Amino acid sequence: MVADPARVRDPNRKGTVENAIQHTQATALKGRRFETIEEQNAFLEHWESRWAASRIHGAERRQVQAMFEEERAHLQPLPATRMQYFTEVQRTVCDDSCVRIDHSSYAARPAPIGSKVLVRLFERRIEIRELRTQALLRTHERVDRPGTVVLPMAERVFNPSRETRYILAQARAIGAQASRLCQMLFAIEGRVGQRKLWGIVNLAKRYPNHFIDAACAGAMEQGVHSYRHVKALTERLVADALAALQAGTPTQSASTLTQQHALIRSADEYGDLFAHAATATSGGTTSPTPTTEIAQP
Numbered sequence: 001m002v003a004d005p006a007r008v009r010d011p012n013r014k015g016t017v018e019n020a021i022q023h024t025q026a027t028a029l030k031g032r033r034f035e036t037i038e039e040q041n042a043f044l045e046h047w048e049s050r051w052a053a054s055r056i057h058g059a060e061r062r063q064v065q066a067m068f069e070e071e072r073a074h075l076q077p078l079p080a081t082r083m084q085y086f087t088e089v090q091r092t093v094c095d096d097s098c099v100r101i102d103h104s105s106y107a108a109r110p111a112p113i114g115s116k117v118l119v120r121l122f123e124r125r126i127e128i129r130e131l132r133t134q135a136l137l138r139t140h141e142r143v144d145r146p147g148t149v150v151l152p153m154a155e156r157v158f159n160p161s162r163e164t165r166y167i168l169a170q171a172r173a174i175g176a177q178a179s180r181l182c183q184m185l186f187a188i189e190g191r192v193g194q195r196k197l198w199g200i201v202n203l204a205k206r207y208p209n210h211f212i213d214a215a216c217a218g219a220m221e222q223g224v225h226s227y228r229h230v231k232a233l234t235e236r237l238v239a240d241a242l243a244a245l246q247a248g249t250p251t252q253s254a255s256t257l258t259q260q261h262a263l264i265r266s267a268d269e270y271g272d273l274f275a276h277a278a279t280a281t282s283g284g285t286t287s288p289t290p291t292t293e294i295a296q297p
Helices: 017-024 037-052 064-072 162-174 177-205 207-224 227-246 267-282
Strands: 087-092 098-101 104-107 115-122 125-130 134-141
Touching: 087 098, 098 115, 104 134, 162 177, 162 207, 177 207, 177 227, 207 227
Parallel strands: none
Antiparallel strands: 087 115, 098 104, 115 125, 125 134
16 A cells, blocks of 8 residues: 555545545535535535435445445544654764754764764654664754754763864964863863864954953853853954054054163264265265264164
8 A cells, every 4th residue: 555645725636535525515515505614514414424324335336334334443543643744864973972953963872973864854853763774763852042952961972082182282272261261161061062162263263363362261251151252252352452453542562662772872963974974975075984883773
């Protein structure tokens, strides 16, 4: 037996099913009008029990009610919920033992890390199945907030992988505070927290390292250990620095410039030197090179 779903509002593709509707319209309802749906239903119930059920079926040559009584013992109640539709996708189990669905992480054990699994996406839940046999491995309720991690603490992996070591090395290149924050996040969340670590170290592609390192220090001081908070602090520090430059605020190197020193000669002495050189040039004679040494400021 093969289920053959029919198109909605397309009776030509499901003639056997729709024929009962055509028969009812051509016999019971033909030429009749009803004021309410309740009145029509009462009439149809009377028509069904008094005439339609007791008639002889044209194709089967048997009474309709007798055939129904034979089938009654095999009928089952309709399901309490409607038919649930789903889509199937393939996912690879990441090194944190999760699969990624709509930017969220779902536990995939007992599927091994690195293996491919079949994921069925229902409206309110997901099913993780073995790819070859389609055996059910895990079921989760779907989450609405992107970035949510559906993984019990007992299943989290805390031993560092090669990816973990690579991320921590990039954090050390940014600064001591960034390295400290990333190590703290990994110790708290395990490998599943590497997504936050990637976000922090990738800030170095857009912002100078010292701003990121200062933002990591501020995040730890405030007790908010999240990538979004570090990103917001970094953007605020960069914006403040740009605003200071546009306002013309002197930098530290410009404000501490030395104006007087033993090696810096007076402006009059430089003026005499330039006047002597100009006189020698206008007179057409070559003046001997002065032996006065000019100290560089």
